[in-house]
Amino acid sequence: MSISKETVPEIGKVVSNMDMLKSMMSYIWPQSNAKVMPYAMWQPKQELETAVPRSQTRSFNTGLRWCHCWVMIGLTAAILVVKDSSCQKERNHFNLEVECLAILFVCTQDSLDNLVDPLSKPRGPRRSHFENLWSKALLPLTLSPEQKQPGRMPLLASPSDPWYHPDSYYNNAIKIFQDNPAIRIRVCIALSFLVGAKILNVGVPLTFKHALDHLNAHLPVSESGEAFFNLSSAPDTVLSVATALLVSYGVVRASAAGFNELRNAIFAKVAHHSIRSIAKNVFFHLHNLDLAFHLGRQTGALSKTIDRGSRGINFVLSAMVFNVVPTMFELILVSSILGVKCGAAFAGVSLGCVTIYTAYTLAITQWRTRFRVYMNQAENEAGNKAVDSLINYETVKYFNNEKYEADRYDEVLKKYEAASLKTSTSLALLNFGQNAIFSGSLSLIMVLAAKQIVEGNMTVGDLVMVNGLLFQLSVPLGFLGSVYREVRQALIDMHTMFTLMARDTLIKDRDNCKPLVISPTSAEITFSDVTFQYINGKPIFNDLSFTIPTGKNIAIVGGSGSGKSSMIRLLYRFFEPQKGEIFINNQNISEVQLESLRKAIAIVPQDSVLFHNTIFFNLHYGNLSKTKEEVFAAAKIANLHESILMWPQGYETQVGERGLKLSGGEKQRVAIARAILKDSPILVFDEATSSLDSITEHNILEALRRASKGKTSIYIAHRLSTVKDCDEIFVLENGKLAERGSHSQLLSNPNNLYSKMWSMQQWATSDEF
Numbered sequence: 001m002s003i004s005k006e007t008v009p010e011i012g013k014v015v016s017n018m019d020m021l022k023s024m025m026s027y028i029w030p031q032s033n034a035k036v037m038p039y040a041m042w043q044p045k046q047e048l049e050t051a052v053p054r055s056q057t058r059s060f061n062t063g064l065r066w067c068h069c070w071v072m073i074g075l076t077a078a079i080l081v082v083k084d085s086s087c088q089k090e091r092n093h094f095n096l097e098v099e100c101l102a103i104l105f106v107c108t109q110d111s112l113d114n115l116v117d118p119l120s121k122p123r124g125p126r127r128s129h130f131e132n133l134w135s136k137a138l139l140p141l142t143l144s145p146e147q148k149q150p151g152r153m154p155l156l157a158s159p160s161d162p163w164y165h166p167d168s169y170y171n172n173a174i175k176i177f178q179d180n181p182a183i184r185i186r187v188c189i190a191l192s193f194l195v196g197a198k199i200l201n202v203g204v205p206l207t208f209k210h211a212l213d214h215l216n217a218h219l220p221v222s223e224s225g226e227a228f229f230n231l232s233s234a235p236d237t238v239l240s241v242a243t244a245l246l247v248s249y250g251v252v253r254a255s256a257a258g259f260n261e262l263r264n265a266i267f268a269k270v271a272h273h274s275i276r277s278i279a280k281n282v283f284f285h286l287h288n289l290d291l292a293f294h295l296g297r298q299t300g301a302l303s304k305t306i307d308r309g310s311r312g313i314n315f316v317l318s319a320m321v322f323n324v325v326p327t328m329f330e331l332i333l334v335s336s337i338l339g340v341k342c343g344a345a346f347a348g349v350s351l352g353c354v355t356i357y358t359a360y361t362l363a364i365t366q367w368r369t370r371f372r373v374y375m376n377q378a379e380n381e382a383g384n385k386a387v388d389s390l391i392n393y394e395t396v397k398y399f400n401n402e403k404y405e406a407d408r409y410d411e412v413l414k415k416y417e418a419a420s421l422k423t424s425t426s427l428a429l430l431n432f433g434q435n436a437i438f439s440g441s442l443s444l445i446m447v448l449a450a451k452q453i454v455e456g457n458m459t460v461g462d463l464v465m466v467n468g469l470l471f472q473l474s475v476p477l478g479f480l481g482s483v484y485r486e487v488r489q490a491l492i493d494m495h496t497m498f499t500l501m502a503r504d505t506l507i508k509d510r511d512n513c514k515p516l517v518i519s520p521t522s523a524e525i526t527f528s529d530v531t532f533q534y535i536n537g538k539p540i541f542n543d544l545s546f547t548i549p550t551g552k553n554i555a556i557v558g559g560s561g562s563g564k565s566s567m568i569r570l571l572y573r574f575f576e577p578q579k580g581e582i583f584i585n586n587q588n589i590s591e592v593q594l595e596s597l598r599k600a601i602a603i604v605p606q607d608s609v610l611f612h613n614t615i616f617f618n619l620h621y622g623n624l625s626k627t628k629e630e631v632f633a634a635a636k637i638a639n640l641h642e643s644i645l646m647w648p649q650g651y652e653t654q655v656g657e658r659g660l661k662l663s664g665g666e667k668q669r670v671a672i673a674r675a676i677l678k679d680s681p682i683l684v685f686d687e688a689t690s691s692l693d694s695i696t697e698h699n700i701l702e703a704l705r706r707a708s709k710g711k712t713s714i715y716i717a718h719r720l721s722t723v724k725d726c727d728e729i730f731v732l733e734n735g736k737l738a739e740r741g742s743h744s745q746l747l748s749n750p751n752n753l754y755s756k757m758w759s760m761q762q763w764a765t766s767d768e769f
Contacts (some may be wrong), residue, residue, distance in 0.1 A: 199333070209459075212464055215757075272314075282497060290505045291577075304380055309496060312490030312491070328430075334472070353437065368427070372489050431447070445470060510591060524550045530582060549712075553726045563735060565716065573590070604668070606687040612654070622675065637703065639702065640669040640678060685708075729741065
């Protein structure tokens with residue numbers, strides 16, 4: 001059944017649809033009715049099909065499928081409640097929760113499918129008919145009107161959906177478990193320890209009850225007929241049995257604690273591996289986003305988004321696997337024991353306590369959520385201001401603005417302090433209410449137990465058991481409240497990162513694109529009627545057309561804002577022109593692979609920003625496949641090798657953040673050496689000498705000439721004296737190619753733009769001296 005936004009029905013119709021029931025049944029029993037199963041849930045390898053009979057795993061698989069179905073039904077019911085809610089703000093808060101939990105659920109489902117049945121193949125993004133119906137109901141409720149715009153990818157998507165994107169977060173996150181069998185095995189072992197620990201936890205008060213009842217039944221009786229504790233007169237068999245039960249009590253308690261610690265130790269690798277994998281995926285995704293995104297980003301806020309989001313996912317996974325699900329399992333066990341041994345009233349009180357406790361926690365936490373949002377916003381702003389100020393440390397010192405920067409930072413910290421204070425005070429209210437609810441329920445159930453003892457229907461051991469079971473339940477239940485609060489906070493952090501991951505790059509490879517075919521002897525560049533603008537109404541280029549022949553040195557000059565650097569951004573395909581085409585060796589650059597295109601171009605930028613690492617690392621970064629000897633050779637061509645050898649640590653010298661320990665000329669020579677090392681057919685020099693003195697400029701120009709030998713070279717320059725020896729000079733004005741020719745040809749006309757620019761620069765130079 002195909003899915004599209006236009007055919008999404010109301011969720012009530014989806015839930016009431018008989019197809020939903022059929023798909024649920026086929027999901028639980030995949031072999032019971034092949035007609036309603038859209039695909040084989042289990043796909044064993046042919047050669048191993050007879051090795052492991054399906055009957056041996058069917059019961060366990062069915063249990064897991066029941067659990068998945070009930071989780072999906074619960075999420076669907078929650079969506080129905082929110083759908084009918086009149087409070088739009090609460091609905092928006094809940095939507096992000098449903099969206100994030102839905103992704104985690106689908107990822108967990110695929111992981112368990114592969115974990116339980118080793119013969120099954122990964123399903124990848126395929127989903128059952130029930131999942132598709134559920135997703136159809138989910139999407140219109142979780143996406144805002146802005147998110148429903150064409151091209152926006154929802155987080156739950158399959159290849160059959162028109163808005164599917166192969167790099168969606170779902171498809172990246174699911175690989176964490178699918179691609180690592182060792183992780184799946186660890187999850188299975190951890191879950192086994194979890195179940196064992198919960199069963200042992202419930203067994204602790206039961207063991208103590210039996211020990212107490214055994215002792216109470218054989219106590220000596222006084223003359224008045226009342227039993228009194230005097231173990232010295234008790235039979236040896238009584239003492240031995242009671243002692244054994246009491247020892248068992250300690251063993252069971254210690255075993256439960258041991259199982260919990262083993263579970264945590266085994267799952268630790270899963271948690272840390274998920275953080276690492278998710279952080280790597282987000283980092284890689286950020287590098288794949290287009291330049292337009294990075295020009296508007298805030299470095300401090302972005303780093304916090306990655307850190308909080310990846311850790312939030314780890315927390316939610318751990319909380320769901322080791323807190324929420326185990327608490328539900330323990331609640332079922334405790335309620336069942338109370339109902340069977342003590343009566344329905346006891347089970348009803350315990351379930352009522354949990355219901356009221358959960359409802360109260362959800363309501364208060366929902367109210368507290370907005371404080372966390374304000375905290376995140378203030379923290380992001382504070383981090384961004386701190387990073388921005390520290391990066392511009394020298395500027396702050398130049399203008400004696402240390403106090404001003406501290407005051408700016410403190411203004412943001414005040415916002416964070418106010419939001420944190422509201423969070424803390426509301427937390428006190430939440431904790432008090434939770435304790436009051438549990439204490440009231442405990443008192444009520446103790447009164448019921450005392451009444452049953454008086455009536456002779458229960459023993460003292462039963463009273464101890466009931467008290468122990470409730471306190472046993474209070475530990476995870478009390479922790480569940482804090483877990484829910486942290487999960488809500490983690491979901492907010494995750495939602496920000498999911499939104500970032502859902503952002504698709506505007507510049508990417510087209511379908512069936514081919515690598516760029518280019519060589520030093522065939523590297524002609526053509527701009528054909530190119531129109532480009534960053535902001536609507538402010539064009540940079542208007543029908544710009546020119547051709548740069550192979551092997552020529554071409555200079556591009558013009559006033560500030562004429563589009564010199566924008567031309568290089570278009571050549572690198574950081575942006576797409578609104579109109580026109582760009583060709584390299586008669587190949588449209590929009591139809592070739594981005595990797596091959598950018599590999600064919602090397603650049604020496606105007607501002608050479610270096611990594612905070614060694615000088616060798618920064619040189620080698622130009623081409624990581626080159627040897628150390630080739631790095632040294634490139635440094636020699638750039639007239640840098642001898643200078644490096646004079647430094648105390650040579651090539652292992654640290655350059656500092658952004659290369660601030662190097663002079664401007666040294667940084668430019670590093671950039672030239674990197675461009676040489678890249679060995680691309682096309683070289684671009686973007687005002688490489690604009691900020692250098694005359695002597696350094698002369699040395700750099702000599703290095704540029706050596707580097708550009710045999711290459712198609714583009715020199716972008718503001719200082720015309722640096723490009724007078726180029727084969728041809730292009731003069732840009734008002735988004736068009738105003739003039740072109742050699743230096744002497746352009747100067748032959750004293751009235752053209754180039755001649756005026758040359759005269760002004762010559763006059764300014766002579767005036768300085």
